[in-house]
Amino acid sequence: MTEERFLLLLELLKNNQLSQESWEELRNAISENNYDHLLEEDFFHLLSDGNKNKTNSWTPEIEQQMWKEILNRRKLQPVAAVRVKQLFPWLRTVAAAVLLLVITTGGWLYFKWRNTDAGLSPVKMAHIISGSNSVILTLGNGSKINLDSVANGTVFVQGDVKIVKSANGRLLYEITGTNNMREVYNNIETLKGGQCEVVLSDGSAIRLNSASSMHFPTAFTGKRNRLVALSGEGYFEVAKSKDQPFMVSAGKVTVEVLGTSFNVNAYADEATIKTTLMQGAVKVFYGTSGKLIKPGQQASLSAGENDLKITTANMNEVLAWKEGKFRFDGAGIGTIMRQIARWYDVKVKYEGNIPQNKFYGMLPRKSNVNQLLEILEETGNVHFRTAGDTIIVMPGRKTK
Structure with a gap:
């Protein structure tokens, strides 16, 4: 068929x-x-x-x-x-x-989960929804701007570069001239529960996941390469430039491209840094050793290892955040709870011997955390209780 x-x-x-x-x-x-x-x-x-x-x-x-x-x-x-x-x-x-x-x-x-159905016994966490969508821009002089409080239009002018917040919330860097082109670096940070999109002065578009930040120059004029530093997770659509390779520094790895689309996951609380290629070609470096990856492949560096591992990527899982979803294809409870903590701006504690089961599922990120926790409890492998803004993870009924 x-x-x-x-x-x-x-x-x-x-x-x-x-x-x-x-x-x-x-x-x-x-x-x-x-x-x-x-x-x-x-x-x-x-x-x-x-x-x-x-x-x-x-x-x-x-x-x-x-x-x-x-x-x-x-x-x-x-x-x-x-x-x-x-x-x-x-x-x-x-x-x-x-x-x-x-x-x-x-x-x-x-x-289908509905909060209004009397037949359910939800985890009592109705007050916890996704965290703030606040985005903080730090300018070259150290001043900070909360972009949520800024109207559409020009945000700030730095030399021959102006920063514009567009109608759809994107932050655009535009070169207005070359007479006053100073080397100025900005930093953009998404708080827990937030996301943002930035278009750099070369036309490269970056989307940052929650609890992520990027340090970058306002303009790449006169530079040998286009280098930005990422903490957390970002999806990159890089404008082509043969003379200026685009480079992303993420923890212990560096990604070098000429023009392509790829995702980098480099959260400090994750044990593995992952670079996943959608189209084009990139070279991922650890130290002086670099490996080329093809579309559909993922280069990963785990804590304590000294070599990059190349595997076939699960593209649906990698890009779920960009599409507004949680998606787990064999994820452990630790991986799931770290994502929950970053999105809902909560703390997580563990009590007892938590089984190392793998979980599979998909849920819109805009959902209340109750829905996700209740589904996890249905497996019988884990149980949850809360104390303020802390989720406490315990063994479920199957493990007792």
């Missing part, structure tokens, strides 16, 4: 127009597990856009039926015991109005 045919059948299903014969065709296609990415995208569009900008056509009646079916199944058996093939017989009467796509040890499981 082609992807076009699969999407057509899915659309018919959503509108209650699917015949029994076509339903069997669709169900068989789903069982082949070749169309999970199409299901995910269809589901997530509904989640991220909300009812106001709904982009698919699941009817309210089907959505309501889906929720009833999920609640019934949750009462009948543990989450980890539900396999995807057991879901197919009732998939015809349930919708993809889901807030989370969880992969348990038994297969893919689709959930």
Whole structure:
């Protein structure tokens, strides 16, 4: 079956127009597990856009039926015991109005979480939502500007460079002349829960994830290379320049490019620095040793190691943050909680012997942290309680 045919059948299903014969065709296609990415995208569009900008056509009646079916199944058996093939017989009467796509040890499981449902017992953390979207720009003279409080238009002029906050929130560096081109460095920092986009004077665009910062010159004129320093995570779309390679210093590694798109994850609290290439070509250095990577590959340097490791990247997981998602494909609880801490601006503590299970799932980052923690608890491997702005992680019911 082609992807076009699969999407057509899915659309018919959503509108209650699917015949029994076509339903069997669709169900068989789903069982082949070749169309999970199409299901995910269809589901997530509904989640991220909300009812106001709904982009698919699941009817309210089907959505309501889906929720009833999920609640019934949750009462009948543990989450980890539900396999995807057991879901197919009732998939015809349930919708993809889901807030989370969880992969348990038994297969893919689709959930819709609603805070208003009395049948749930959520973790008592309703006050914790994503952190502040504040972005702090530090100018060459040391003065700091909170960009949230700055109106659109020119923010500041530094020599022959002006900084403009555009209508869509991007920060643009524009060269206005060459008579007063001084070497000036700026620093931009996203606080926990925030993100920002910066377009440098050469046209290179960088998007910073939460709790990240970048140190960079306001202009690259007269320089042998275009060097910026990154702490945290950033996605780079580099403007081409044969005469000036673009370089990113991130912890112990340096990435050198001429023009390409790539992601660098270099948080200080992560054990591995990862550079993932989307298109073009980059060379990643550790010390004087460099390795070329191709699109779809990832170069990683783990703590205590002296060599870069090249692997095939999980692009969906790497770029999930850029698309407004949490996505975990075999992540440990430590990795998940570090992301939660950076996005929701909370502290995390551990009590007891926490099992080293792997977790799989996807959730919009704009969701309340309750929804993510409750899903994790459903696996039976972990349990949570809170004290102020601290999330305490404990062993779950399966480990007792």
